[in-house]
Every structure is written in structure tokens, then in C-alpha cells.
Amino acid sequence: MRMVLPGGLDRSKLVLPILLLAAAVYVPVAVLLIPEGSPFALSVHSAGLFGKYLCYALLALALDLVWGYCGILSLGHGAFFALGGYAMGMYLMRQIGPRGVYGHPVLPDFMVFLNWQELPWYWYGFNHFPFAALMVLLVPGLLAFAFGWFAFRSRVTGVYLSIITQALTFALLLAFFRNDMGFGGNNGLTDFKEILGFELQAPGTRAALFAATALALALCYLLAAWVVSSKAGKVMTALRDAESRVRFLGYDVERYKLFAWTLSAMMAGLAGALYVPQVGIINPGEFAPAASIEAVIWVAVGGRGTLTGAVIGAVMVNFGKSWFTSAMPEFWLFALGGLFVLVTLYLPRGVLGLVSDLWSRAESHRRRRPDDVPQASP
Amino acid sequence: MESLLYLDGVTVSFDGFKALNGLSLVLQPGEMRAVIGPNGAGKTTMMDVITGKTRPQSGTVLFDGGTDLTKLRENDIATLGIGRKFQRPTVFEHLSVWDNLELALKAPRGPFSTLMWKAAAEHRARINEILAVIRLGDRRDRLAGGLSHGEKQWLEIGMLLAQEPRLLLVDEPVAGMTDAETEQTAALLRDVAETRSVVVVEHDMHFVRALGVKVTCLHEGSVLAEGSLDSVSANQQVIDVYLGR
Ligand SMILES: Nc1ncnc2c1ncn2[C@@H]1O[C@H](COP(=O)(O)OP(=O)(O)OP(=O)(O)O)[C@@H](O)[C@H]1O
Numbered sequence: 001m002r003m004v005l006p007g008g009l010d011r012s013k014l015v016l017p018i019l020l021l022a023a024a025v026y027v028p029v030a031v032l033l034i035p036e037g038s039p040f041a042l043s044v045h046s047a048g049l050f051g052k053y054l055c056y057a058l059l060a061l062a063l064d065l066v067w068g069y070c071g072i073l074s075l076g077h078g079a080f081f082a083l084g085g086y087a088m089g090m091y092l093m094r095q096i097g098p099r100g101v102y103g104h105p106v107l108p109d110f111m112v113f114l115n116w117q118e119l120p121w122y123w124y125g126f127n128h129f130p131f132a133a134l135m136v137l138l139v140p141g142l143l144a145f146a147f148g149w150f151a152f153r154s155r156v157t158g159v160y161l162s163i164i165t166q167a168l169t170f171a172l173l174l175a176f177f178r179n180d181m182g183f184g185g186n187n188g189l190t191d192f193k194e195i196l197g198f199e200l201q202a203p204g205t206r207a208a209l210f211a212a213t214a215l216a217l218a219l220c221y222l223l224a225a226w227v228v229s230s231k232a233g234k235v236m237t238a239l240r241d242a243e244s245r246v247r248f249l250g251y252d253v254e255r256y257k258l259f260a261w262t263l264s265a266m267m268a269g270l271a272g273a274l275y276v277p278q279v280g281i282i283n284p285g286e287f288a289p290a291a292s293i294e295a296v297i298w299v300a301v302g303g304r305g306t307l308t309g310a311v312i313g314a315v316m317v318n319f320g321k322s323w324f325t326s327a328m329p330e331f332w333l334f335a336l337g338g339l340f341v342l343v344t345l346y347l348p349r350g351v352l353g354l355v356s357d358l359w360s361r362a363e364s365h366r367r368r369r370p371d372d373v374p375q376a377s378p
Numbered sequence: 379m380e381s382l383l384y385l386d387g388v389t390v391s392f393d394g395f396k397a398l399n400g401l402s403l404v405l406q407p408g409e410m411r412a413v414i415g416p417n418g419a420g421k422t423t424m425m426d427v428i429t430g431k432t433r434p435q436s437g438t439v440l441f442d443g444g445t446d447l448t449k450l451r452e453n454d455i456a457t458l459g460i461g462r463k464f465q466r467p468t469v470f471e472h473l474s475v476w477d478n479l480e481l482a483l484k485a486p487r488g489p490f491s492t493l494m495w496k497a498a499a500e501h502r503a504r505i506n507e508i509l510a511v512i513r514l515g516d517r518r519d520r521l522a523g524g525l526s527h528g529e530k531q532w533l534e535i536g537m538l539l540a541q542e543p544r545l546l547l548v549d550e551p552v553a554g555m556t557d558a559e560t561e562q563t564a565a566l567l568r569d570v571a572e573t574r575s576v577v578v579v580e581h582d583m584h585f586v587r588a589l590g591v592k593v594t595c596l597h598e599g600s601v602l603a604e605g606s607l608d609s610v611s612a613n614q615q616v617i618d619v620y621l622g623r
């Protein structure tokens with residue numbers, strides 16, 4: 001019998017969070033305490049890189065919740081990621097205070113440069129961390145809710161829905177490029193100094209940011225795993241496969257989609273917010289349609305509809321990207337495209353599917369236990 | 379007695395083609411009705427109208443005395459107590475047999491209720507009971523996608539039972555079944571009909587005879603004949619358009 005945790009969570013769902021927890025402890029220790037020459041030591045740079053991968057993993061997890069379970073292929077999830085990132089970026093900008101190049105007590109440098117006289121109203125409150133943190137979730141959440149409300153109610157599905165998600169992120173890309181939007185135009189927000197009063201470049205801060213990202217990913221993973229293992233998660237799986245049948249059972253399909261979609265957007269926003277202080281910049285490039293499509297590839301590579309696969313895929317592909325872009329940058333896009341084609345043709349269930357196939361093949365070589373009662377219900 | 383389902387003058391046209399043409403049909407509470415008719419007669423379209431999938435251009439569709447079904451969405455109609463089995467068996471292939479039944483089980487349908495839902499002893503007992511009726515007890519943990527065609531048909535009937543609907547619409551339940559399975563299905567539907575109203579669409583005349591209920595024959599979107607199977611099958615028009623072919 002498999003062990004089942006309260007709330008129907010399978011014990012195997014604890015593996016990844018435990019690994020992340022271990023990383024959240026190990027990386028800060030390796031960065032701060034282990035002397036540099038030791039093979040167990042880690043540079044601040046690597047910690048930042050890993051932190052970035054985990055942010056991507058969180059975005060992939062969010063995407064898998066809607067794509068893998070509800071069948072909504074979003075080609076615009078980067079928009080929610082970027083909005084969360086901008087909310088965090090606005091906080092970091094306000095933290096600079098009078099230390100900007102122009103030394104203005106309130107206005108960020110780019111506003112002074114554009115001859116703005118006062119802070120636009122939508123920048124109010126972002127000097128307070130709790131407010132900014134709330135906006136990190138609320139802005140992507142509300143946008144997703146409004147978008148989903150109209151799209152799902154009008155029963156836009158499949159390719160059409162994917163296209164309008166792409167249009168959404170493209171529209172935001174164009175908007176955020178504009179200087180008069182008040183988000184720094186194509187330079188975006190950068191030159192951050194501090195977060196919560198800690199110097200952003202300090203190794204301790206970087207290590208803490210990594211730990212925070214690992215923890216956030218672990219918690220979001222558990223939340224997502226709990227959702228998909230609940231009866232609501234089964235409704236989602238069911239509507240992915242046979243939407244109208246779910247309606248005739250009496251479920252309001254739109255409400256389920258809206259729930260998953262909004263939750264997913266908030267997770268993506270959180271991922272973006274954790275990303276920005278670690279990379280030190282947020283600009284409209286994050287809204288680029290290509291960025292959202294890349295996230296889809298991570299999930300496909302790892303294995304859609306498994307949650308774990310999304311995390312593995314994001315880390316693997318980005319690891320490969322870091323290697324490629326330093327070794328032979330001009331080939332990265334070809335490699336990515338080739339990978340996607342390969343996975344779609346030969347690994348429809350992704351890397352995780354391949355591993356579990358190999359595993360069950362090895363398992364069937366062993367003798368099956370006669371008392372191997374499958375479980376689904378007590 | 380007040381009728382459970384009341385259709386009057388229902389017309390549905392697809393680009394000018396009338397799939398239903400002034401269809402009228404009245405079903406009493408607890409009644410079982412067999413609907414026959416040639417391909418394209420409008421049988422499935424009639425079910426689409428009752429369940430809210432298709433909106434009629436004109437006509438009245440009332441449930442349980444006064445509820446106007448043409449104004450409601452599919453899921454609201456389902457929660458009123460109208461269950462439907464499709465012509466092609468549609469079960470949730472990536473969920474286990476047990477989960478399929480659990481989703482169908484009569485219980486609150488909102489996302490937050492299902493998020494917090496835990497199967498109580500009575501729910502499990504009910505699912506086990508249904509598993510016994512549809513003879514899928516030993517398959518309960520299998521993915522529904524791995525079932526045979528006949529087993530899927532039965533699972534879908536089981537899901538309808540779990541829904542505890544007041545009105546059951548069953549579209550060609552024995553298509554693709556063996557003779558033995560057909561007999562069992564007829565017996566099962568007769569059992570079901572003791573506590574609720576059922577509309578069965580079927581081409582299989584042996585099956586319809588085994589049901590032994592009032593028959594409605596549709597043709598080109600309206601009722602051609604209605605009555606006992608013997609009187610309907612003796613009707614010359616029915617013989618011409620349907621039985622005689
Ligand atoms: N969505 C649709 N668009 C266009 N035409 C349709 C649509 N649905 C049904 N029809 C047409 O309406 C007519 C009635 O179809 P319906 O499926 O109700 O027939 P049926 O009596 O169930 O036939 P069968 O015994 O083959 O299942 C058919 O000619 C069909 O082609």
C-alpha cells in the first residue's frame with residue numbers, strides 16, 4: 001500500500017519539497033560558511049544562477065497546473081511572471097530612495113530623466129514591502145481573473161485560447177515599452193540597492209534570496225499537488241479530457257478553469273517577484289511571446305501533467321541554456337527547437353515519463369508481490 | 379398528474395436544416411420511454427435540447443412542472459436532476475473507475491467544496507454498491523481508458539446512477555454490446571426506472587422489446603407514432619421509414 005498523507009497527498013509528493021528544503025539549507029551554508037577552496041563551497045554567482053532556475057521552475061509549475069491538468073495551453077504565462085516581477089521591481093526602485101544618480105528623494109531616476117514632477121498614483125504604496133508583496137500576487141491574479149472570466153465564459157478553448165494568451169502578453173510587451181506608462185520604458189527597472197534594508201549584492205542577501213525561492217517553490221509545489229490530488233483536481237483532469245461530459249455531470253467547468261488559472265497566475269507572479277532581485281533587472285523583454293513559449297517547452301520536456309516534470313524540465317533546459325549560451329550561443333535556439341521537436345515526437349510524456357517507463361520495465365522484471373493491492377480508495 | 383418533462387413545438391435548425399421540427403413529447407414521473415427512429419431523425423438532438431447543449435429556435439421545454447430548460451446552462455440542468463448518457467461512451471479515461479464514479483456521485487459541485495471534499499463512509503458504500511451493480515468491482519482501480527467498450531458503457535451507466543438523477547436520458551446504451559450484455563443492460567434500466575424517469579434511444583428492437591415500455595418513433599424531427607411497441611411497429615408509416623428498411 002502506498003502511504004497517503006492527510007488530504008489525499010501521496011507520500012511521493014514529499015520528495016521534491018524535501019530536496020528543495022535541503023537546498024535551502026545547503027546553499028546558504030556553502031556560500032557563506034564553507035571556505036572557498038573546498039569542493040563543497042559555492043560561489044555567490046552560482047547561487048544566483050540556481051535561484052534563477054528555481055524561479056523558472058516555479059513558473060513551469062504554474063503553467064503545468066493549467067496546461068497539464070486543465071488542458072489550457074497558455075502561451076502567455078510570461079505576462080504574469082513579468083507583472084509579479086514589475087511589482088517587486090517597483091518596491092526595489094522605491095528602496096533606492098535618494099541614492100539614485102539624480103539624487104531625487106522620491107522619484108526614480110528614469111522619471112527624473114523624463115522630467116516627471118511627481119510620482120504617478122500607481123506607484124504609491126510600493127515603498128512598503130507588505131504592499132508590494134500583496135501586489136505581486138494581486139496584480140497577476142486580478143488580470144488572470146478578468147481575462148479568464150471573459151475567455152472561459154465565452155467558451156474560447158484550444159488554439160484560440162492559446163492565441164489570445166499570446167496576444168495578451170504581446171499587448172503588455174508593447175505597453176511596457178512605452179515611456180509614458182511609467183515603468184521605465186525599454187530599460188525597465190534596475191540599479192536596485194536594497195531589499196528589506198539588506199544590501200542586494202551582499203552574499204548573505206543572495207543566499208537568503210535563494211533559500212526564499214527554494215522555500216516558495218516547495219510550498220507552491222505542495223499546494224499544487226494538494227489541489228490536483230483533491231476531487232477538484234480530478235474534475236480538472238476530467239475536463240481536460242472530456243469537457244462537455246463534465247458539464248453534464250453538473251460541474252460549472254468555467255469556475256474550475258478560472259480557479260486554476262487565477263491560482264496559476266499568482267504563482268507565476270510570485271516566481272517573477274523572486275526572479276527580479278536575483279537578476280537585478282526587470283524589463284519588457286520578460287513579456288516577449290518567446291519567453292512564454294520557452295516555458296511551455298520546459299514543461300513539455302519535463303513531462304506535462306505531473307508537476308514534478310515541470311520543475312525538472314525547467315531546471316534541465318535552463319541548465320542546458322546556460323551551458324550552450326556560453327559555449328556556442330548562436331546554436332541555442334536551434335538546440336531548443338530541436339529539443340522540442342524530439343520531445344514531442346519521441347517523448348510525449350517528457351523526461352519524467354521516460355524515467356517512469358524505464359522504472360516500471362525494471363520493476364516488471366522482478367517478481368510481483370501477490371498482495372500488491374492497488375489503491376485508490378480505502 | 380403533473381408531467382416531469384414537457385416538450386412542445388420544439389424546433390431546432392442547423393443552417394436551415396430542421397433537425398427537430400415541432401417536436402412534442404410528454405413524460406410522466408417514473409415513466410420509462412423508448413425513442414426509436416431512423417438515423418438523423420433527431421433523437422440525439424432532442425437530448426441536446428433537454429440538456430442545454432443546443433438551444434431550440436422555438437418551442438417549450440419544461441422540467442418538473444415549470445422550470446424552463448431553454449434558459450439554463452448545461453451544468454445547472456444537470457444539477458436539477460437530469461443525467462445523460464452519450465451515444466459514444468465518454469468516461470474519463472485518465473481517471474480510475476472509482477474516481478469516475480466519485481465525480482458523478484451526488485455531492486456539492488463547486489470548486490471549493492470539491493477541494494475540501496472527503497469521501498465519507500456512506501459515499502464509499504454507495505460507490506461500492508454501484509460497482510457491484512455494474513459488475514466492475516474488480517476493476518475499480520483501473521484507469522477507465524483501459525476498459526473494454528462494453529465496460530465503458532456500463533461505467534457510464536454507473537455514473538448516471540451515482541448522480542441520482544430524476545430523469546435519465548440514455549442514448550443507444552447497447553450499441554456494441556454482446557447479446558448477454560444487452561439483456562443485462564435492459565434489466566438494469568428496468569431496475570433504474572422503478573425510482574426515476576428514463577428516456578432511452580435505441581435502434582436495437584430486441585432491446586426495446588425487452589424494456590417493454592411505451593415507444594415514440596421520431597422521423598425528420600417530429601413524432602411519427604407513439605404507443606406500445608406492437609402498435610407502433612404495426613404503423614404503416616413507421617414500417618415505411620424505419621422498420622421496413
Ligand atoms: N451540430 C449540428 N450541426 C449541423 N447538423 C446537425 C448537428 N447536429 C445534428 N445535426 C443533424 O441533425 C440531424 C439529426 O441528428 P441527430 O443526431 O439528432 O439524429 P439521431 O436521430 O440521433 O440519429 P442516429 O440514430 O444516427 O444517432 C442529422 O441530420 C444531423 O446531421
Ligand SMILES: [Mg+2]
Pocket residue numbers: 421422423465549
Ligand atoms: Mg443519435
